[in-house]
Amino acid sequence: MRDSHNIRLAVIPGDGIGSEVVAEGLKVLDAVGLKVDTTTYDLGAARYHATGETLPDETLAELRGYDAILLGAVGDPSVPPGVLERDLLLKLRFELDHYVNLRPVKLFPGVETPLAKARPEDIDMVVVREGTEGPYAGAGGVMRRGTAQEIATQESLNTAFGVERVVRFAFDKAMSRPRKKLTLVHKTNVLTYAGDLWARVVERVSAEYPEVTTDYCHVDAASMFFVSQPQRFDVIVTDNLFGDILTDLGAAIAGGIGLAASGNVNPARPGSASWSPSMFEPVHGSAPDIAGQGKADPTATILSVAMLLDHLGFTDDAARVERAVADDLVERQVDWVARATFEVGDDITARVAG
Amino acid sequence: MRDSHNIRLAVIPGDGIGSEVVAEGLKVLDAVGLKVDTTTYDLGAARYHATGETLPDETLAELRGYDAILLGAVGDPSVPPGVLERDLLLKLRFELDHYVNLRPVKLFPGVETPLAKARPEDIDMVVVREGTEGPYAGAGGVMRRGTAQEIATQESLNTAFGVERVVRFAFDKAMSRPRKKLTLVHKTNVLTYAGDLWARVVERVSAEYPEVTTDYCHVDAASMFFVSQPQRFDVIVTDNLFGDILTDLGAAIAGGIGLAASGNVNPARPGSASWSPSMFEPVHGSAPDIAGQGKADPTATILSVAMLLDHLGFTDDAARVERAVADDLVERQVDWVARATFEVGDDITARVAG
Ligand SMILES: CC(C)[C@H](C(=O)O)[C@@H](O)C(=O)O
Numbered sequence: 001m002r003d004s005h006n007i008r009l010a011v012i013p014g015d016g017i018g019s020e021v022v023a024e025g026l027k028v029l030d031a032v033g034l035k036v037d038t039t040t041y042d043l044g045a046a047r048y049h050a051t052g053e054t055l056p057d058e059t060l061a062e063l064r065g066y067d068a069i070l071l072g073a074v075g076d077p078s079v080p081p082g083v084l085e086r087d088l089l090l091k092l093r094f095e096l097d098h099y100v101n102l103r104p105v106k107l108f109p110g111v112e113t114p115l116a117k118a119r120p121e122d123i124d125m126v127v128v129r130e131g132t133e134g135p136y137a138g139a140g141g142v143m144r145r146g147t148a149q150e151i152a153t154q155e156s157l158n159t160a161f162g163v164e165r166v167v168r169f170a171f172d173k174a175m176s177r178p179r180k181k182l183t184l185v186h187k188t189n190v191l192t193y194a195g196d197l198w199a200r201v202v203e204r205v206s207a208e209y210p211e212v213t214t215d216y217c218h219v220d221a222a223s224m225f226f227v228s229q230p231q232r233f234d235v236i237v238t239d240n241l242f243g244d245i246l247t248d249l250g251a252a253i254a255g256g257i258g259l260a261a262s263g264n265v266n267p268a269r270p271g272s273a274s275w276s277p278s279m280f281e282p283v284h285g286s287a288p289d290i291a292g293q294g295k296a297d298p299t300a301t302i303l304s305v306a307m308l309l310d311h312l313g314f315t316d317d318a319a320r321v322e323r324a325v326a327d328d329l330v331e332r333q334v335d336w337v338a339r340a341t342f343e344v345g346d347d348i349t350a351r352v353a354g
Numbered sequence: 355m356r357d358s359h360n361i362r363l364a365v366i367p368g369d370g371i372g373s374e375v376v377a378e379g380l381k382v383l384d385a386v387g388l389k390v391d392t393t394t395y396d397l398g399a400a401r402y403h404a405t406g407e408t409l410p411d412e413t414l415a416e417l418r419g420y421d422a423i424l425l426g427a428v429g430d431p432s433v434p435p436g437v438l439e440r441d442l443l444l445k446l447r448f449e450l451d452h453y454v455n456l457r458p459v460k461l462f463p464g465v466e467t468p469l470a471k472a473r474p475e476d477i478d479m480v481v482v483r484e485g486t487e488g489p490y491a492g493a494g495g496v497m498r499r500g501t502a503q504e505i506a507t508q509e510s511l512n513t514a515f516g517v518e519r520v521v522r523f524a525f526d527k528a529m530s531r532p533r534k535k536l537t538l539v540h541k542t543n544v545l546t547y548a549g550d551l552w553a554r555v556v557e558r559v560s561a562e563y564p565e566v567t568t569d570y571c572h573v574d575a576a577s578m579f580f581v582s583q584p585q586r587f588d589v590i591v592t593d594n595l596f597g598d599i600l601t602d603l604g605a606a607i608a609g610g611i612g613l614a615a616s617g618n619v620n621p622a623r624p625g626s627a628s629w630s631p632s633m634f635e636p637v638h639g640s641a642p643d644i645a646g647q648g649k650a651d652p653t654a655t656i657l658s659v660a661m662l663l664d665h666l667g668f669t670d671d672a673a674r675v676e677r678a679v680a681d682d683l684v685e686r687q688v689d690w691v692a693r694a695t696f697e698v699g700d701d702i703t704a705r706v707a708g
């Protein structure tokens with residue numbers, strides 16, 4: 001058993017701005033005052049080019065031994081599309097059974113949103129995105145590639161097992177929030193097989209949560225409502241692909257991708273057979289265009305560190321980090337100067353420490 | 355051969371507000387002064403409940419004989435999800451080979467957008483959505499339904515044939531616009547089989563269009579850019595599902611679903627073997643919550659009538675209708691009073707006639 005004040009953390013800075021933002025996340029984590037042992041793994045484009053490896057089996061086995069993983073970003077234009085995404089990032093999510101991809105969409109006071117009329121109380125939701133199946137399963141194939149008769153298929157695989165566990169998590173999440181509202185987002189009128197499974201599971205499980213108000217929204221309408229009526233949503237549960245799209249859109253309305261945090265969560269009890277370390281990462285990518293310039297916003301990573309702390313049971317420390325970020329965000333509005341990545345990290349660290 | 359000043363039009367008002375908005379579309383069409391013969395088809399929820407029919411073969415065969423189809427909206431809560439969508443609306447699109455689902459996203463002057471900083475010149479794009487394959491193919495299945503071992507699959511089917519023809523249409527569309535920019539939206543880093551086909555086809559066809567600037571954007575990033583930098587986009591080409599999501603989002607940023615027009619287009623030359631009538635419809639649904647109250651905005655349908663005229667070669671008349679709408683939209687801002695559906699139709703009709 002791990003000492004409750006000792007976190008064994010694996011760090012995967014990854015590509016592009018990944019290492020820059022992760023450095024600030026670790027700085028803040030350090031200021032919290034817990035004992036943290038970190039080990040850094042050089043997975044990503046550089047490793048792939050040097051050795052051809054994306055996620056070797058031994059590395060994956062080692063990663064299972066940590067309490068949690070902090071990831072920066074993965075992806076580089078020098079690597080063919082899908083290689084690092086599928087064989088590193090998605091492999092981690094799938095192998096470590098991160099079936100909950102938890103993505104808060106929250107407009108902090110002081111943050112500018114592109115929406116003319118939205119106030120912080122209008123944008124405060126959590127997207128519970130399924131993380132291990134659906135269109136992300138990697139199923140599909142291609143026939144007669146490169147000819148006029150080519151066919152390419154891509155299959156969404158959905159299981160009652162996989163849908164039910166994430167739906168239950170979403171109901172529990174809804175119960176923990178004042179509004180207790182859960183919206184299933186799907187496209188049941190077109191994706192009838194998968195949609196029907198999702199709708200039936202939500203309906204069945206809802207009987208066990210009489211206090212939760214449940215509704216349904218097609219993904220196209222939902223993307224419209226994110227812009228026109230974001231206050232409609234409290235907790236959203238949705239599949240892997242719809243969740244991917246909606247959470248980038250959510251990041252946009254909540255002030256930008258520089259602030260959007262996420263957790264790839266395996267909710268099993270530590271010690272149980274199905275447990276494995278959860279992985280926290282900013283929603284943004286590796287942003288090769290600004291990499292190495294020290295100007296990426298590390299806030300999303302720092303908020304991901306708060307989610308990590310919360311997940312490990314350090315609720316007060318998590319709240320402290322989130323408060324420090326919130327205060328910093330208010331300050332940004334008042335005293336606007338462009339700060340370097342490390343300065344944002346320093347300022348938030350000072351608030352956490354002070 | 356049809357007389358070039360005589361339009362044989364099939365009208366499918368459909369469900370909910372469908373008949374209300376279609377009536378106004380026809381009123382405006384009438385004012386244009388062309389000779390139009392319309393025949394109305396009572397397809398939709400009422401017909402389904404009365405006879406169990408959605409789209410009988412004879413009706414489909416008849417519909418093939420018209421120059422074009424005007425559709426209101428399809429869908430009703432009294433019918434199980436997917437029945438009218440798959441067996442009526444999508445069946446029409448598939449059977450009539452509407453492989454281009456053309457959806458302008460345009461902020462008219464005077465229209466309020468939820469985006470704080472967007473001006474009309476920032477939001478002016480056309481989404482060329484594939485209309486006959488992809489995740490909409492209806493492929494998939496379910497096994498062990500209702501048990502804990504249930505599996506539901508949903509398959510995206512993409513063919514070189516299907517992708518290439520819509521991509522070519524999109525390049526032609528880009529050539530007709532001042533910016534000549536085409537963006538492929540997909541999710542190539544995860545949906546690697548389908549994404550790879552789309553990316554290769556766009557790359558190959560782009561060689562024939564040296565004047566068109568081509569780029570690529572993941573669908574999650576695209577949904578973010580719709581909100582944060584809509585001016586990034588000129589013409590977008592994308593698959594059926596991504597196009598569905600992005601065009602509702604597009605409607606939201608361009609002033610709401612009440613204004614968004616669309617054409618389900620079969621671009622074949624009239625008289626050629628692959629020709630069939632194209633179908634024009636507002637992007638919005640049947641809105642059962644406001645049906646029968648005479649307050650639905652018919653503007654999207656009227657703009658769809660403009661697209662219909664344009665498609666049939668009545669370019670000047672199309673421009674006249676669009677101008678009448680544009681003028682009406684400016685007026686709304688100045689002289690804001692809530693108008694009934696028929697009043698909006700009357701006002702725009704008066705402008706077209708005058
Ligand atoms: C990089 C990519 C595979 C990933 C995803 O699609 O899940 C990213 O967009 C995200 O949202 O974390």
Ligand SMILES: CC(C)[C@H](C(=O)O)[C@@H](O)C(=O)O
Nearest residue numbers: 189190220429439443598637
């Ligand atoms: C009603 C539904 C089947 C349809 C679609 O998904 O294409 C609608 O959302 C649209 O965009 O026209």
